[in-house]
Amino acid sequence: MSEGIPVYERPAHIPPPGLWTRLRRHKLAVISIAVVALMTAMCAAAPLLTGYEFDAIDLGSIREAPSLDHWMGTDDLGRDLFTRILYGGRVSILIGVLSAVIGTLLGSTVGSVAGFYGGRLDNVLMRTTDVAYAIPTLPLLIVLASYTAATGGSMALIIGLLSWMTTARVVRGEVLSIKEMAYVEAARSLGATDWRILFQHILPNAVGPIVVGATLAVGNAIIVESSLSFLGLGVQPPTPTWGNMLMDAQATMATKPWLTIFPGMAILLVVLAVNFIGDGLQDALDPTGREA
């Protein structure tokens, strides 16, 4: 029945390309995963990697340049900077990742439900989004932060709850266009339920912009936490975060650059790596293998 039709056959020894196989082709993403994993592991294992306490003040050795004793130097209270980077990373990475997850989940849910069901529900959800957009974030954060104990977890929650609106809008737009595709109608004609159509057929096709939004949110959250720390409303000293270390170092940026460079580099490295991972994921999630 099929004679004469050229058929592409995948040679038997090559497995069908899965997500991981496709992601592995993206060298930068693989390196980035390794970097993030390594940094997370180092932060988690901080006590094993350093002999200092993160809050051990040593007034005999303040603002020392990097040396064999203090790999990244010491800050203005004589605390070991390397130690503080490791402990600070625990908080900063937690805030970055957790708030991005919260914001993305919330935004995707709101956006996809609004786009998929349309009508009045869409209106209610999107006007709510507009209102949330219109609230000035920083003053609200200040108010919230002054009423809650500023731990890493609560900061992540607050930042996450205030950063879902862009995702919601983008996802709604994607869902609006994808739900008109012929394969959605085809799925419907085979008796698929609304939920199934939304989660199995529509959202996987919208994953690109969602992933991009999420990776941007990681970096953004780390930076928002820094701003709050700067205002004294973030995670409270002596607990270090990369953000508040950076803020502490402002006054001596010109004369003692290592105090700025190391926390800055840490933030840069994580944000950059997460963005590369997002890039790789976006390509890998598209089975046709096109480069985005």
Add this chain to the structure above:
Amino acid sequence: MGTVLEVRDLVTRFHTSQGVVHAVNGISYSLDSGESLAIVGESGSGKTVAALSLMGLVPPPGRVESGEVILGGREILGLSGKEWRNVRGSEISMVFQDPMTSLNPVLTVGYQLTEGLRRHMGLSRSEARTEAVRLVDLVGIPNGVQRLASYPHEFSGGQRQRVMIAMALACKPAVLIADEPTTALDVTIQDQIVRLMKELQAELGMGIVWITHDLALVAGLADRVAVMYAGSIVEEATVADLYRRARHPYTLGLLNSLPDGDHAVSSRLEAIEGRPPDLRERFARCPFVDRCSHAIERCSTEKPVLESVGEKHTSACWRREDL
């Protein structure tokens, strides 16, 4: 062979901001199991909307306003959303026009094929898998086990349409609606797909409603033909009757506009003059009157209804006896 599908006085309208569009105006037909009925009409004649009405899939602001659809002895238009989903894909299913966009690009073909099997037939993952391999083999795709793990972009257009057919037939529906399934394919593949569907029909015994604008294709694939114009069926006959003696000016016009094998080079094709009418109008006259060379006064004042002009042959024309 019993009747599997009966449509009575189906009316579907779209309530748009520019007025009510009368897409389907009271069409009736029936289909036996193992039979093929072709619904022929030009773009905008309401044939696709009529088909979607049977599936309960008319997109808003469209709505089935009245009529009955009896599928396997049961009226289905009044079903709840959940009951509809149980009917779709298992008792009645549809093959769509464009196989390039009707498969989800991010899901494997195997996943898409087994989705309906697991839902409607209650098969386990591995049972559905086995059945899917059998199905792709049935529609003529070799090497099923490996092909099921592939994504749609790894298939050619003809093969994707084979997959769509396999999906539609997976749960052995009594009625299959084929909405111009070959329009997007080139001619040689068209022929393969038509042959495949006829073979499958002979094997599985489902009734097929073919929706097409291609009257030439109809001869080879249907038992009966219903010609639609402006939301109404204007003529219905067996294929042989229709080709031998069409009894409606619109059908005649369609037949005259077909290329004729014998003197294709020498004679120009005849086109039907004018354009199809605006469906926002609720016709009190014959919708074809403006384009019809046989029109008489009565055609402008009274809408003709389908009446018998022979055995299993009906026509909606006041001059049906003169043609």
